[in-house]
Amino acid sequence: MATKTIHAPLPGTFYRRPAPDQPPFKNDGDAVTVGDAVGLIEVMKTFTQVVADEAGKILRFLVENEDPVMAGEPLYELEV
Amino acid sequence: MRRLLIANRGEIAVRIIRAARELGITTIQAVSAADRDMLAARLADEVVGVGPAHAAKSYLNQAAMLRAALTAKADAVHPGYGFLSENADFAEAVERAGIVFVGPRAETIRLMGNKARAREVASRAGVPILPGAHGGYETTASLAHEIGFPVMIKAAAGGGGRGIRVAADADALERLLAEARNEARAAFGDDTVYLERFLPRARHIEVQVLGDGDHAVHLFERECSLQRRRQKLWEEAPAACLTAESRANLCASAVRLAEMVGYCGAGTLEYLLDEATGEFFFIEMNTRIQVEHPVTEMITGIDLMRAMLCIADGGKLPFTQQDITLRGHSIQCRINAEDPVRGFQPAPGLVHGFAVPGGPGVRFDTMLYPGYTVPPFYDSLLGKLIVWDDTRDQALARLRGALGELAIDGIPTTIPLHRELAEHPDIAQHNVHTGWLEAWLAQTPLTHTETGRA
Numbered sequence: 001m002a003t004k005t006i007h008a009p010l011p012g013t014f015y016r017r018p019a020p021d022q023p024p025f026k027n028d029g030d031a032v033t034v035g036d037a038v039g040l041i042e043v044m045k046t047f048t049q050v051v052a053d054e055a056g057k058i059l060r061f062l063v064e065n066e067d068p069v070m071a072g073e074p075l076y077e078l079e080v
Numbered sequence: 081m082r083r084l085l086i087a088n089r090g091e092i093a094v095r096i097i098r099a100a101r102e103l104g105i106t107t108i109q110a111v112s113a114a115d116r117d118m119l120a121a122r123l124a125d126e127v128v129g130v131g132p133a134h135a136a137k138s139y140l141n142q143a144a145m146l147r148a149a150l151t152a153k154a155d156a157v158h159p160g161y162g163f164l165s166e167n168a169d170f171a172e173a174v175e176r177a178g179i180v181f182v183g184p185r186a187e188t189i190r191l192m193g194n195k196a197r198a199r200e201v202a203s204r205a206g207v208p209i210l211p212g213a214h215g216g217y218e219t220t221a222s223l224a225h226e227i228g229f230p231v232m233i234k235a236a237a238g239g240g241g242r243g244i245r246v247a248a249d250a251d252a253l254e255r256l257l258a259e260a261r262n263e264a265r266a267a268f269g270d271d272t273v274y275l276e277r278f279l280p281r282a283r284h285i286e287v288q289v290l291g292d293g294d295h296a297v298h299l300f301e302r303e304c305s306l307q308r309r310r311q312k313l314w315e316e317a318p319a320a321c322l323t324a325e326s327r328a329n330l331c332a333s334a335v336r337l338a339e340m341v342g343y344c345g346a347g348t349l350e351y352l353l354d355e356a357t358g359e360f361f362f363i364e365m366n367t368r369i370q371v372e373h374p375v376t377e378m379i380t381g382i383d384l385m386r387a388m389l390c391i392a393d394g395g396k397l398p399f400t401q402q403d404i405t406l407r408g409h410s411i412q413c414r415i416n417a418e419d420p421v422r423g424f425q426p427a428p429g430l431v432h433g434f435a436v437p438g439g440p441g442v443r444f445d446t447m448l449y450p451g452y453t454v455p456p457f458y459d460s461l462l463g464k465l466i467v468w469d470d471t472r473d474q475a476l477a478r479l480r481g482a483l484g485e486l487a488i489d490g491i492p493t494t495i496p497l498h499r500e501l502a503e504h505p506d507i508a509q510h511n512v513h514t515g516w517l518e519a520w521l522a523q524t525p526l527t528h529t530e531t532g533r534a
Contacts, residue, residue, distance in 0.1 A: 011428060011456040013134050019266070044417065044426035044460040068114060068133040068457060 003059060004078045008069040009050065012043035016065040028060045038076065041069065056080040081105055081156045081180060081393040085128070085149045086120065088160030089139060091447040091463055092369070093120035096158045099385035108152045110145060112138035114455045119447050128152045133457045139163045142170045149179055156180040156392060162459070165368040166193055182392040184291075184345045184367050191341060192365040196236040196274045202362045205337040210352070210361040212276035221250045223275060229253075230278040233260045237268035244310070246278050276363075281513045282352040284312075285319045285360065287334035288376045290387055291343035292397045298331040298338075299380050300406050302372055306501070306517045308424065313494065313517065314501060315372035315412045317379045320472050320510045321353070330360055335401075337365070346373070346388045355513060371414070371461065374445060378410035378468040409472040411479050413501075415446075416460040419492035420526045428456040429491045437485035441468040441478055444486070454491065462493060472510070476502060496526060 008014065016024040016039050025037045032038060032052040039050040059077040063069055083106045086093045097107045097120055109124035114133035121127045128148045131138035138144060140163055149157050157174050159165035165183065168190035174181040183189070192198045199209050211227050224231045224247070233256055235243035245260050247253035257273065265271040284307065288299040303319035304312040318327065334349040348366045353359070373384045382404065390398065418424040433450040446463030448454075454462065467482055469475040480502045486495055501507050506516065 013457055021266075043456045044428060044458065046426050066134045066136070 002080055004054070004056075004080055005062075005074045006038075006052075006054070006076050006078050008041065008063075008071055008073045008075050010041045010043055010048060011069060011071045012041040012048075014050075014063050014065070014067050014069045014075070015040040015042065015047075016061065024065070026058055026061075028058060030058050032056060032058060032078070050075070054078060054080060081389065083108060083152065083154045083156070084182075084389075085110060085145075085152055085154035085157045086124065086160070087130075087139070087145050087149075087157050088163055088165070089115055089118060089120060089447075089458060091445050091461060092160040092371070093118075094123060094447060095385055095445055096160060097123045099383065099389060100158075103386065103389055105156075105389070108154055110139070110148055112457075114457050117452065119449050119452065122449075126152065133455070135163070135458060139458075142167065142173060145170070146173055146177060149174065150177060154179060156182055156389075158182040158389070159368065161368050161370060166366070168193060180392050182345070182388055184343055184347065188341050188343060189367045192347075192367050194236050194272075195234060195238060195364050196272060198365055199274070199362070201341060202337055205333070205340040207333040207337050207349075207362045208360060210276040210279075210363070212274060221253055224250065224253050227275055227277050230280075232276045232278045233257060233273050234276060235260065235264035235268055235270070236272035236274055237264065237270040243267060279352055279354050279356075279361075281355040281515070283319070283321060283355065283512070284350065284514050285322070285330070285353050286348045286350045286370075287331050288373070288384070289334050289338040289343060289347050289349065290384070290391070290397060291338045291345065291347070292391050292395070293342050293344040295397055296335050296338035296343050297397060297399070297401045297404060298335050299376050299382060299384070299404055301327065301330060302375055304372060305512045305514050306507075307514055308517050308521065312372065313414050313416075314498070315375055315414075316472075317375035317410050318406060319353075320409070326358070326360070333362070337362070345391055346384055352514075371464070372412055374443060374464060374466045375410040375412045378441075378443070378466060379406050379408055380404055381407070408468055408470045409475040410466060410468045411472075411475050412464050412466045413479070413483070413498040414461060414494065415463045415465060415486070415488070415498075416494045417454050417462050417491050418460050418494055420494055420497040420521075421492070424494075426456070426460050427492045428454045428460075430454075431462075431491060432489045434489060435485060435487040437465070437482035439478075439482075441475075442482050443467070448488070462488070465498070473508075476508060500524075500526065 036052045056078040107124040108126045110130045164170040168186045171181045172186035233245045245256045261271040283305045302317040304315045306314040351360045443466040467478045
């Protein structure tokens, strides 16, 4: 077991939910497989899905819903 | 009016500050946490924080914006475009706090903001509207049959092209109606939709008006047919396709509607011109200043932002219709931080420097300065290149030269797109419609990105 930090691929606003009235894509402790959506990043009114490219267990998110993120900023810790 | 809060950002905030400064008004710029370094914040006399980067928590946050106005002891608020500019509740809250809202009265914003009610008012003012269902009508398949397919479904509370769907037949209508209602409820908190006849080939033409509550005047029209995803990219004034007679009829209809609602401030009535019949139809009114207002300023010599501020300060219209004359032709290109080679992917980032064209009849309204980092949180408009000349052909020639000089170093922009458009025979012959740009982009993908050295 090793812990990795996953970084934001783009700068923008990070969303943990697909829509305000829906549950988060993933919670702390959830398992992820490759291709799972873990969040959205809004760049200049364009939404891009953040997709896991590594499987494991999400230990914790490091940014909150609607937080600003810079490209390369840590998004979540993954246990692989 | 002595202290003006600018409740917006980007290039329009810069435009507002310049106009206010010339009138001797102290400018107070609202800034989110991401915007402390923006050009408007540097130019303003004072800045006041309105919250985090996320627009919903800052520029769209009514309570925070009102608090900022009170804290800064502003006696007026200019909302610009987008954000809170067409929010009737905000306008009302500002006025209730004893502060001037630079725009129409809240009730006018509310009336025209409901697109179905706006259609009714237009109809009463004798302004032609598209055959459709509005008001208390139930939007059903039978009504769609009366209007004739294809039919457009629009959200009553929508605007700016959002939430519009086109149904080709009854089956599609049923599916799209449900979709449109859900989307309208989520986006606007109101699931009222209405139907309108779809024009397969139309031009987008809009009339600029100014009113002081008693009288209204028009400042001629603009044509904005070149759009991608219903976002305008290239605007002109006047609309070269109109005859003097159709121009007079169109503009007179806009004044009738503005006077019927006692319009106060700057507003724009949007119309579609049916290529097949030459008829024009009112679609909606925008109760704010628009991104493309400079082309109107160029052909009339009237400073719209100054006029807005003077009217909001209790002034009457400083000119009559006879005083407003149309001279020459103007074209505006929107320079966005988007990569036209990669599907118009947004491209925020550091602008190392830029080269701005000059000479007579050339204007560049921008939010940029060398070393500025364009943040990813807001829209992609960096600036607007505007040219003016005696004739449309001459304006196009001037535009080609200006686009050749304009260079932004560091991030991809829509400049290469505009260079191609400025050379295109259809544009030169003015043979375009609202679907032209998307069709052309689909056929002729751009291959050359430019982030060249300025």
